[in-house]
Amino acid sequence: MENALSARELYDRLQRGESLTVLDVRNRDEYETWHIDAENTAQTPYAEFMSAKVKDGIPDLADSLNLEEPVVAVCPRGEASDQVAEMLRESGIDARNLADGMDGWARVYVARELPTESEGDETVLQYERPSSGCLSYLVVSGGEAAVIDPLRAFADRYAEDACEFGAELKYAIDTHVHADHVSGLREVADATDAEAVLPEGARHRGLSFDAKLVVGDELAVGGLTLVAIHAPGHTSEMTLFRVGNTLFSADTLFLDGIGRPDLERETRRVSQRASGEGETESPSGETASNDPRPASDGANELAADLHETLHERVLTLPDETLVAPGHVHAETPRREDGTFTAQLDSVRESVPLLSLDREEFVARVADDLPPRPANYEDIVAVNLGEKSVDGETAFELELGPNNCAVQ
Known part of the structure; x- marks a missing residue:
C-alpha cells in the first residue's frame, strides 16, 4: 500500500538512524507494557484523534505532540492507525501506517x-x-x-x-x-x-x-x-x-x-x-x-x-x-x-x-x-x-x- 510501511521497512529505517516519529495510538497501558523503541516516539489514543476530528482539531493535536516527520502510526493490527495516518495526511503531515501494526512488528526476524x-x-x-x-x-x-x-x-x-x-x-x-x-x-x-x-x-x-x-x-x-x-x-x-x-x-x-x-x-x-x-x-x-x-x-x-x-x-x-x-x-x-x-x-x-x-x-x-x-x-x-x-x-x-x- 502506498501510504503503508511494512514492519521490516520500519526496522531498517530505525537501524539506519533515519529521523521519524513512531506514533502509537493504542491505550496508554498497552503502550507502557510493550511498544516499539525508537528515538522519537509519541503516544496518543485513537479515541483522542477521533474526538479531535469531530472538532476539526487534528492540526492542533498534532502540533501538541511535536511530531517529527515522517510519522509512522501504530496500533495492534494496523486498522485504527491507518485512519489516524489518513487524518494526519489531510492536515498536511507526512504520515504512514504501520502495516499489520504490532502483530506485524512481532513477525520481523x-x-x-x-x-x-x-x-x-x-x-x-x-x-x-x-x-x-x-x-x-x-x-x-x-x-x-x-x-x-x-x-x-x-x-x-x-x-x-x-x-x-x-x-x-x-x-x-x-x-x-x-x-x-x-x-x-x-x-x-x-x-x-x-x-x-x-x-x-x-x-x-x-x-x-x-x-x-x-x-x-x-x-x-x-x-x-x-x-x-x-x-x-x-x-x-x-x-x-x-x-x-x-x-x-x-x-x-x-x-x-x-x-x-x-x-x-x-x-x-x-x-x-x-x-x-x-x-x-x-x-x-x-x-x-x-x-x-x-x-x-x-x-x-x-x-x-x-x-x-x-x-x-x-x-x-x-x-x-x-x-x-x-x-x-x-x-x-x-x-x-x-x-x-x-x-x-x-x-x-x-x-x-x-x-x-x-x-x-x-x-x-x-x-x-x-x-x-x-x-x-x-x-x-x-x-x-x-x-x-x-x-x-x-x-x-x-x-x-x-x-x-x-x-
Whole structure:
C-alpha cells in the first residue's frame, strides 16, 4: 500500500538512524507494557484523534505532540492507525501506517552472520526478533546444521537458511524450557530430519515428548563440536553450548545483565499435575494448581546456583570468548557488524552483578525482579508438551516484552 510501511521497512529505517516519529495510538497501558523503541516516539489514543476530528482539531493535536516527520502510526493490527495516518495526511503531515501494526512488528526476524575464528566452511547466524529481544542461532558446518533456541513463529526459516548454505538440519536444540516464547523445537524436528535436543533436567520439569536429553555432552555438527555446559540458575536444567571460541550463553549471561531465577515452576507442582493432587477445574475446563506458594519459590536457591555457574563455569572461560546471548533489550549495544555479541572480558566489565559476592548476589537477583513475562506459565506448559495450542494462539501467547533479565 502506498501510504503503508511494512514492519521490516520500519526496522531498517530505525537501524539506519533515519529521523521519524513512531506514533502509537493504542491505550496508554498497552503502550507502557510493550511498544516499539525508537528515538522519537509519541503516544496518543485513537479515541483522542477521533474526538479531535469531530472538532476539526487534528492540526492542533498534532502540533501538541511535536511530531517529527515522517510519522509512522501504530496500533495492534494496523486498522485504527491507518485512519489516524489518513487524518494526519489531510492536515498536511507526512504520515504512514504501520502495516499489520504490532502483530506485524512481532513477525520481523533478522539474521546476521557472527564473526568466527575458523577459515573453513563454518557459519554461525544470529537471529534477532526485535519485538521481544529474543535471539536464536544457526550453526552450519560440513553440510550439517543445528539451530539453537528456535522460535515456533519462525520454525520454517531455519531449514530454509541451512539449505542456502548447502546444509541440512541435524539438531534442533533448546538450552532450557523457555518461559517467554513458544519454542519451535518440535515443529522444526517434525518438518525436517533434525533431532530434538533438550537438557536432561527437562525430564524432571515434566517433559512429555520424546527428545534427545543431554548434560555435559558433545554434539558433532559437520566439522564442529558443540560442547554442552550444565549451567543451573535461570532454570535448574539450563545448558549452555560452546563451539570454538563462541559461547551461546542463552539466559544465563547477557551482554548487560543476567537471567532471572524465578520463572521455573516447582517440581512439586508438576508432580501434582500428573497425579491430579492439588488441582481444580477452571471455568475454561483446564486444571489449575491449588498450590498456594508463589511461582518465585525457589528463586533464592536458583540465584545461588546461578552465582556458582557464572563464577565457576562461565567467567573462567578465556577472556576472548565471544558471548552470544539469548536475549537483548532496547539499550543493549551492538557490535559494528550489527550483531549482539561481545568478548567475555568486556561483558565482565559491563555487568556489575558479576562483582557481587554470593550473599549480595542472591539478595539482589532474587528480590529485585521485574514483572514476569505475560502468560509465562502457559508458555512453559506448551514447551513441556503438557498443553497443545495452534499457531495463532502460540503467537498471541508470547506477544509483549520477555522480561527475562536482571540488570
